[in-house]
Amino acid sequence: NLAVLSGNSRAGEYMLLAQAIAEARSAAPVGSANTLLTPIGRSTLAGYLGHGRVLIGVDRAADILRVIDIAQREKLNIVLVGAAEGWVVARQLAAARVPVLIDGLENLPDSFDSLGATLENAARLNAAGVAVGFSQGGDASHNARKIRQLAGNAVANGLPWEAGLAGLTAVPAKALGVSDRIGSIEVGKLADLVLWSSDPLDVSSTARQIWLGGKAMPMQSRQTLLRDRYLRAAGPLPRAYP
Secondary structure, eight states, X not given: OHXXXXXXXXXXXXXXXXXXXXXXXXXXXXXXXXXOSOHHHHHHXXXXXXXXXEEEEEOOHHHHHHHHHHHHHHTOOEEEEEOTTGGGGHHHHHHHTOOEEEOTTOOSOSSGGGTTOOTTHHHHHHHTTOOEEEOOOSSTTTOGGGHHHHHHHHHHTTOOHHHHHHTTTHXXXXXXXXXXXXXXXXXXXXXXXXXESSOTTSTTOOEEEEEETTEEOOOOOHHHHHHHHHHSOOOSSOTTOO
């Protein structure tokens, strides 16, 4: 945890980040009392520094500029996650060609890092030429399906509909370096498709059919089973019983 190691100093965190990058690119032996990374940590980070994408969670405008500076100096391919104040430095993000994955529902500051949070963040970033995708915090692990709601809210607050859909498909695929396989419907790419009942960015629409790699997936889920159980006619036993 960089916050703990740095004594909750932002300047200290940048120093530790620089040290971690230097260690990952160094051939010096591991195990010194002053070493920050473990052998596995060093090899893992080295792989990302070489050819991967480094996702950095950051919200404050000043920190975003600092991260851009570090990425340019260290020649890193970065993707920003969060970027609540990204609109403040949208011009610099566009110039650096840094994609962002934002939370389309973030409109109130939950810390001093996001005092400038606004529902128009996505629209303003897109207008400046920044590639905008979406990311969830908090309940993302068990509510990933809500990510299209984030895109829908961004569209409701000024983001063009096409950009909202791209933020769920083409933008994250390109940002993560897999756009040669997924992210758009093109000859030669994986046939990962969803047939929606209506607008996929409308929270009331549902997925009628999903194909992964061209193969139709079963559409039964725990939610559909519960729906069917409680919609059926009442019997001698409560509906909780089969």
